[in-house]
Amino acid sequence: MGVIRRTLDLAGSARSYLIVTPPPGERPSAVVLSLHGSTSTAGRQRLLSGMDRLAGSGAVVVYPEAYRRRRGGFVWDPSVDAPFLEALITSLVTEFDPVWRRPCLSGMSGGARMSCALAWSRPDLVGAVGAVAGVRSGAGPGPDRPVPVIAFHGTADRINPYGGGNDARWDVSVPEAVAGWATANGVPDGPVVTALSPTLTRTSYGDGTAGEVVLWTSTGAGHTWPGGRLPLIGRLFLGRTTSEIDATSVIWAFYRSHAGDR
Numbered sequence: 293m294g295v296i297r298r299t300l301d302l303a304g305s306a307r308s309y310l311i312v313t314p315p316p317g318e319r320p321s322a323v324v325l326s327l328h329g330s331t332s333t334a335g336r337q338r339l340l341s342g343m344d345r346l347a348g349s350g351a352v353v354v355y356p357e358a359y360r361r362r363r364g365g366f367v368w369d370p371s372v373d374a375p376f377l378e379a380l381i382t383s384l385v386t387e388f389d390p391v392w393r394r395p396c397l398s399g400m401s402g403g404a405r406m407s408c409a410l411a412w413s414r415p416d417l418v419g420a421v422g423a424v425a426g427v428r429s430g431a432g433p434g435p436d437r438p439v440p441v442i443a444f445h446g447t448a449d450r451i452n453p454y455g456g457g458n459d460a461r462w463d464v465s466v467p468e469a470v471a472g473w474a475t476a477n478g479v480p481d482g483p484v485v486t487a488l489s490p491t492l493t494r495t496s497y498g499d500g501t502a503g504e505v506v507l508w509t510s511t512g513a514g515h516t517w518p519g520g521r522l523p524l525i526g527r528l529f530l531g532r533t534t535s536e537i538d539a540t541s542v543i544w545a546f547y548r549s550h551a552g553d554r
Contacts, residue, residue, distance in 0.1 A: 327403025394419030422543030434476025438503030446513025477503025
């Protein structure tokens with residue numbers, strides 16, 4: 293399982309992504325996309341999330357790169373990146389013919405926001421969303437089919453504050469955004485809140501349903517990927533990373549639990 297950099301031609305522009313494929317000789321179970329955060333890159337997202345290991349479970353793992361450059365990395369812009377992701381998903385599903393035709397779309401921070409935006413507008417292309425430090429719900433009536441969503445957020449996140457912010461990019465709180473997805477997915481019941489430890493809480497809507505929405509809240513954690521690793525300078529700037537939960541494994545299990553919904 294080696295990583296390969298590929299490009300996809302889109303309207304004369306060569307768009308870049310990294311890809312890791314399962315061992316040869318078996319049909320892939322799924323396609324998993326992992327979107328980097330703002331000012332990051334596909335390579336850094338690969339190291340942060342550790343999603344390469346899902347290739348050992350039959351997934352084609354893909355790390356797309358946004359178009360607009362900023363501060364040594366890239367930032368997602370739905371106006372130019374949504375068409376790229378739509379074309380990339382269609383191309384990957386056609387090429388690899390996975391068992392589960394709608395991929396898992398995950399991301400960190402700006403990549404989580406981009407994943408949510410695409411799932412909201414194109415639910416036909418997305419099997420489930422895994423949003424780390426960036427879950428958002430959209431405006432309007434919502435998707436025409438439920439999209440399962442699992443989110444992770446630290447209460448000490450200074451980049452995307454848990455309680456919301458003052459700009460259009462980050463206007464409502466994380467619990468409000470999660471509740472917005474539950475409403476859009478048609479989940480009728482209110483949340484069930486379970487404290488797993490003094491610093492880890494699971495909030496769920498519609499457990500086991502096609503529109504299931506789950507939020508893992510880590511008290512005191514920062515703008516980080518649960519179970520991931522950051523260099524010292526990253527830890528100083530972004531805050532503590534919780535080791536109580538591994539976002540990559542939980543996203544994969546959540547996606548697979550909804551295989552029958554696809």
